[in-house]
Amino acid sequence: TQSTRPQRLLHAVQKNATRGDPRSVVKAIDNFCRQKEWAMNVGDEKGCILDSVVSEVNPVTVLELGTYCGYSTVRIASLLPPRAKIITLEFNPDYAKIARQVIAWAGLEDKIQVVEGPSGEWIPKMKEQFGVKTFDLVFLDHWKDRYLPDTKLLEDCGLLRKGSILLADNVICPGTPDYLEYVRNSPRYKSQYFKSHLEYTKAEDGLEKSVFLG
Numbered sequence: 103t104q105s106t107r108p109q110r111l112l113h114a115v116q117k118n119a120t121r122g123d124p125r126s127v128v129k130a131i132d133n134f135c136r137q138k139e140w141a142m143n144v145g146d147e148k149g150c151i152l153d154s155v156v157s158e159v160n161p162v163t164v165l166e167l168g169t170y171c172g173y174s175t176v177r178i179a180s181l182l183p184p185r186a187k188i189i190t191l192e193f194n195p196d197y198a199k200i201a202r203q204v205i206a207w208a209g210l211e212d213k214i215q216v217v218e219g220p221s222g223e224w225i226p227k228m229k230e231q232f233g234v235k236t237f238d239l240v241f242l243d244h245w246k247d248r249y250l251p252d253t254k255l256l257e258d259c260g261l262l263r264k265g266s267i268l269l270a271d272n273v274i275c276p277g278t279p280d281y282l283e284y285v286r287n288s289p290r291y292k293s294q295y296f297k298s299h300l301e302y303t304k305a306e307d308g309l310e311k312s313v314f315l316g
Protein backbone atom coordinates (compact mmCIF):
# COMPACT_ATOMS: atom_id res chain seq x y z
CA THR A 103 0.00 0.00 0.00
CA GLN A 104 1.16 3.52 -0.84
CA SER A 105 2.68 5.60 1.96
CA THR A 106 1.35 9.07 2.80
CA ARG A 107 3.37 12.29 2.66
CA PRO A 108 3.44 12.59 6.49
CA GLN A 109 4.77 9.01 6.66
CA ARG A 110 7.50 9.85 4.14
CA LEU A 111 8.34 12.99 6.15
CA LEU A 112 8.63 10.90 9.34
CA HIS A 113 10.93 8.43 7.58
CA ALA A 114 13.14 11.31 6.44
CA VAL A 115 13.40 12.43 10.09
CA GLN A 116 14.25 8.91 11.31
CA LYS A 117 16.84 8.52 8.54
CA ASN A 118 18.52 11.95 8.70
CA ALA A 119 18.00 13.43 12.16
CA THR A 120 19.75 12.54 15.42
CA ARG A 121 17.49 11.16 18.17
CA GLY A 122 17.08 13.73 20.95
CA ASP A 123 18.30 16.61 18.80
CA PRO A 124 15.34 18.90 17.98
CA ARG A 125 17.33 21.19 15.68
CA SER A 126 18.40 18.21 13.54
CA VAL A 127 14.73 17.16 13.31
CA VAL A 128 13.76 20.66 12.09
CA LYS A 129 16.65 20.64 9.59
CA ALA A 130 15.73 17.17 8.29
CA ILE A 131 12.10 18.23 7.66
CA ASP A 132 13.13 21.45 5.91
CA ASN A 133 15.57 19.52 3.69
CA PHE A 134 12.87 16.93 2.88
CA CYS A 135 10.41 19.69 1.95
CA ARG A 136 12.94 21.57 -0.20
CA GLN A 137 14.52 18.58 -1.94
CA LYS A 138 11.74 15.96 -2.04
CA GLU A 139 8.14 17.08 -1.34
CA TRP A 140 6.51 20.35 -0.31
CA ALA A 141 4.57 20.06 2.96
CA MET A 142 2.63 22.63 4.98
CA ASN A 143 5.11 23.14 7.85
CA VAL A 144 5.64 26.75 8.90
CA GLY A 145 9.12 26.26 7.39
CA ASP A 146 12.55 27.79 7.99
CA GLU A 147 11.90 31.42 6.97
CA LYS A 148 8.69 31.95 8.97
CA GLY A 149 10.16 29.54 11.54
CA CYS A 150 12.88 32.08 12.37
CA ILE A 151 10.21 34.70 13.08
CA LEU A 152 8.36 32.13 15.23
CA ASP A 153 11.62 31.43 17.11
CA SER A 154 12.18 35.12 17.83
CA VAL A 155 8.64 35.62 19.13
CA VAL A 156 8.88 32.51 21.36
CA SER A 157 12.25 33.63 22.72
CA GLU A 158 10.90 37.13 23.42
CA VAL A 159 7.71 35.87 25.14
CA ASN A 160 9.46 33.04 27.05
CA PRO A 161 6.07 31.37 27.59
CA VAL A 162 5.27 28.87 30.36
CA THR A 163 2.00 27.70 28.77
CA VAL A 164 1.63 27.47 24.99
CA LEU A 165 -1.34 26.40 22.87
CA GLU A 166 -0.76 25.37 19.26
CA LEU A 167 -3.79 25.00 16.98
CA GLY A 168 -2.85 22.64 14.17
CA THR A 169 -0.01 20.16 14.78
CA TYR A 170 0.28 18.52 11.32
CA CYS A 171 3.61 16.60 11.57
CA GLY A 172 4.89 18.46 14.63
CA TYR A 173 7.48 20.68 12.93
CA SER A 174 6.47 23.93 14.67
CA THR A 175 5.66 22.02 17.87
CA VAL A 176 9.29 20.82 18.00
CA ARG A 177 10.57 24.29 17.04
CA ILE A 178 8.62 25.96 19.84
CA ALA A 179 9.24 23.26 22.50
CA SER A 180 13.00 23.32 21.88
CA LEU A 181 13.02 26.98 23.00
CA LEU A 182 10.84 26.59 26.14
CA PRO A 183 12.19 26.93 29.69
CA PRO A 184 12.35 23.64 31.74
CA ARG A 185 8.85 23.44 33.28
CA ALA A 186 7.05 25.07 30.34
CA LYS A 187 4.47 23.02 28.43
CA ILE A 188 2.80 23.12 25.01
CA ILE A 189 -0.62 21.69 24.26
CA THR A 190 -1.10 21.10 20.54
CA LEU A 191 -4.52 20.33 19.03
CA GLU A 192 -4.81 18.27 15.83
CA PHE A 193 -8.12 17.37 14.14
CA ASN A 194 -6.65 14.71 11.80
CA PRO A 195 -5.76 11.45 13.65
CA ASP A 196 -3.28 10.37 10.95
CA TYR A 197 -1.37 13.65 11.33
CA ALA A 198 -1.46 13.31 15.15
CA LYS A 199 -0.01 9.80 14.92
CA ILE A 200 2.95 11.02 12.81
CA ALA A 201 3.46 14.12 14.98
CA ARG A 202 3.79 12.01 18.14
CA GLN A 203 6.60 10.02 16.48
CA VAL A 204 8.39 13.15 15.22
CA ILE A 205 8.12 14.68 18.72
CA ALA A 206 9.44 11.43 20.27
CA TRP A 207 12.40 11.41 17.85
CA ALA A 208 13.21 14.96 19.00
CA GLY A 209 13.00 13.76 22.63
CA LEU A 210 10.45 16.42 23.56
CA GLU A 211 7.54 14.22 24.74
CA ASP A 212 7.73 15.60 28.30
CA LYS A 213 7.07 19.17 27.16
CA ILE A 214 4.38 18.46 24.59
CA GLN A 215 0.81 17.14 24.84
CA VAL A 216 -0.77 16.21 21.49
CA VAL A 217 -4.59 16.32 21.75
CA GLU A 218 -6.77 14.93 18.94
CA GLY A 219 -10.08 16.47 17.97
CA PRO A 220 -11.80 19.71 16.94
CA SER A 221 -10.35 22.89 18.48
CA GLY A 222 -13.89 24.26 18.94
CA GLU A 223 -14.70 21.37 21.27
CA TRP A 224 -11.39 21.18 23.13
CA ILE A 225 -10.83 24.88 23.89
CA PRO A 226 -13.80 25.08 26.34
CA LYS A 227 -12.38 22.03 28.16
CA MET A 228 -8.80 23.28 28.57
CA LYS A 229 -9.18 24.45 32.17
CA GLU A 230 -10.94 21.33 33.53
CA GLN A 231 -9.02 18.75 31.41
CA PHE A 232 -5.48 20.15 31.53
CA GLY A 233 -5.48 22.48 34.52
CA VAL A 234 -4.65 25.45 32.29
CA LYS A 235 -5.36 28.91 33.72
CA THR A 236 -4.36 31.14 30.76
CA PHE A 237 -2.06 30.77 27.74
CA ASP A 238 1.02 32.99 27.40
CA LEU A 239 1.30 32.19 23.70
CA VAL A 240 -1.14 30.77 21.12
CA PHE A 241 0.17 29.70 17.68
CA LEU A 242 -2.69 29.54 15.15
CA ASP A 243 -1.81 27.23 12.26
CA HIS A 244 -4.85 25.01 11.73
CA TRP A 245 -7.72 25.93 9.41
CA LYS A 246 -8.17 29.54 8.19
CA ASP A 247 -11.95 29.50 8.86
CA ARG A 248 -11.35 28.56 12.51
CA TYR A 249 -8.87 31.36 13.41
CA LEU A 250 -11.55 33.94 14.29
CA PRO A 251 -14.12 31.69 16.03
CA ASP A 252 -11.38 29.99 18.07
CA THR A 253 -9.91 33.36 19.08
CA LYS A 254 -13.34 34.51 20.30
CA LEU A 255 -13.72 31.18 22.10
CA LEU A 256 -10.34 31.65 23.85
CA GLU A 257 -11.53 35.10 25.01
CA ASP A 258 -14.92 33.83 26.18
CA CYS A 259 -13.36 30.90 28.06
CA GLY A 260 -11.02 33.27 29.94
CA LEU A 261 -7.96 31.55 28.47
CA LEU A 262 -6.24 34.83 27.52
CA ARG A 263 -4.77 37.30 30.00
CA LYS A 264 -3.46 40.88 29.60
CA GLY A 265 -0.30 40.38 27.52
CA SER A 266 -1.15 36.97 26.00
CA ILE A 267 0.32 36.72 22.50
CA LEU A 268 -1.50 35.30 19.47
CA LEU A 269 0.80 34.40 16.56
CA ALA A 270 -1.02 33.38 13.37
CA ASP A 271 0.47 31.62 10.33
CA ASN A 272 -0.87 31.97 6.76
CA VAL A 273 -2.61 35.29 7.18
CA ILE A 274 -1.90 36.03 3.47
CA CYS A 275 -1.68 32.53 1.94
CA PRO A 276 -4.16 30.81 2.13
CA GLY A 277 -5.30 33.98 3.98
CA THR A 278 -7.51 34.72 6.96
CA PRO A 279 -9.20 38.05 6.14
CA ASP A 280 -11.90 37.96 8.82
CA TYR A 281 -9.31 37.14 11.53
CA LEU A 282 -6.96 39.93 10.32
CA GLU A 283 -9.75 42.48 10.25
CA TYR A 284 -10.72 41.51 13.81
CA VAL A 285 -7.29 41.62 15.50
CA ARG A 286 -6.24 44.74 13.56
CA ASN A 287 -9.39 46.74 14.38
CA SER A 288 -10.42 45.45 17.81
CA PRO A 289 -9.45 47.77 20.72
CA ARG A 290 -8.62 44.59 22.65
CA TYR A 291 -5.55 43.76 20.50
CA LYS A 292 -2.31 45.43 19.40
CA SER A 293 -1.38 43.75 16.11
CA GLN A 294 1.80 43.58 14.01
CA TYR A 295 2.42 41.93 10.62
CA PHE A 296 5.69 40.08 9.89
CA LYS A 297 6.01 39.82 6.11
CA SER A 298 7.61 36.61 4.86
CA HIS A 299 6.98 33.87 2.28
CA LEU A 300 4.85 30.75 2.04
CA GLU A 301 7.02 27.91 3.30
CA TYR A 302 9.61 26.69 0.74
CA THR A 303 8.23 29.07 -1.97
CA LYS A 304 8.56 32.65 -3.25
CA ALA A 305 4.86 33.40 -2.72
CA GLU A 306 4.06 36.08 -0.14
CA ASP A 307 2.79 35.01 3.25
CA GLY A 308 3.33 36.29 6.77
CA LEU A 309 2.71 35.93 10.48
CA GLU A 310 0.42 38.25 12.44
CA LYS A 311 1.43 38.83 16.08
CA SER A 312 -1.37 40.19 18.27
CA VAL A 313 -1.11 41.13 21.95
CA PHE A 314 -4.34 40.71 23.96
CA LEU A 315 -4.83 43.91 25.98
CA GLY A 316 -7.39 42.43 28.40
Ligand SMILES: Cc1ncccc1-c1cc(O)c2nc[nH]c(=O)c2c1
Nearest residue numbers: 142143144168243244245272275276
Ligand atom coordinates in the same frame (compact mmCIF):
# COMPACT_ATOMS: atom_id res chain seq x y z
C1 LIG B 1 -1.86 23.53 1.68
C2 LIG B 1 -1.53 24.88 1.11
N1 LIG B 1 -1.53 24.98 -0.23
C3 LIG B 1 -1.22 26.15 -0.84
C4 LIG B 1 -0.90 27.27 -0.09
C5 LIG B 1 -0.90 27.19 1.31
C6 LIG B 1 -1.22 25.98 1.92
C7 LIG B 1 -1.19 25.90 3.41
C8 LIG B 1 -0.04 26.37 4.08
C9 LIG B 1 0.01 26.33 5.47
O1 LIG B 1 1.11 26.77 6.16
C10 LIG B 1 -1.08 25.82 6.22
N2 LIG B 1 -1.00 25.80 7.59
C11 LIG B 1 -2.03 25.30 8.28
N3 LIG B 1 -3.15 24.81 7.70
C12 LIG B 1 -3.32 24.82 6.35
O2 LIG B 1 -4.37 24.38 5.84
C13 LIG B 1 -2.22 25.35 5.54
C14 LIG B 1 -2.28 25.40 4.13
Ligand SMILES: [Mg+2]
Nearest residue numbers: 144243271272
Ligand atom coordinates in the same frame (compact mmCIF):
# COMPACT_ATOMS: atom_id res chain seq x y z
MG1 LIG C 1 0.70 27.09 8.25
